[in-house]
Amino acid sequence: SAVISQKPSRDICQRGTSLTIQCQVDSQVTMMFWYRQQPGQSLTLIATANQGSEATYESGFVIDKFPISRPNLTFSTLTVSNMSPEDSSIYLCSASLTGPEQYFGPGTRLTVT
């Protein structure tokens, strides 16, 4: 398995600002992912973070709004740009090793005022 940490664990941000969330894995992983979990709802995949290349975004999510970096096999960042109250959510990082199962971080609870 993999142990995943995220920073910050929570934040309160003002409308129009940006927040960068960091995700660190305790071992080298093949794939990393970013999800959003809105209150009382399921997980929605934002993008797959690809090491050394641009992230692959799901329908409804764009790079200008959610730029992602993955400089190596253990680390990734997600930035939520030009935030609005609709971006208030829990943002989750996950990673997979050799198989399809994913291991999740504790999440970052974002509130936009």
Add this chain to the structure above:
Amino acid sequence: AQSVSQHNHHVILSEAASLELGCNYSYGGTVNLFWYVQYPGQHLQLLLKYFSGDPLVKGIKGFEAEFIKSKFSFNLRKPSVQWSDTAEYFCAAHGSSNTGKLIFGQGTTLQVKP
């Protein structure tokens, strides 16, 4: 379109009652199936998984799930729940063509009364 559906959104049980949470998937081709659990204030944890072979899989904490291909189902069961099983349960699926992507169901909130 690929999808995962969980029938029960909120389940309330008394301790020692039996549990069955429904999950149906819509996928073409080979599919891998998972149940994740999220205890209050904790992160998502893998409960069990099915890739191939015996359709009855056992996971942690006494949970099991049965893959029924003809019904496109992967229901989660536990013969006797405990108060500590109170949590959110998510069914998820991964198809061989998905490039690693998991599709999650809507989640089921389980409340176990002591």
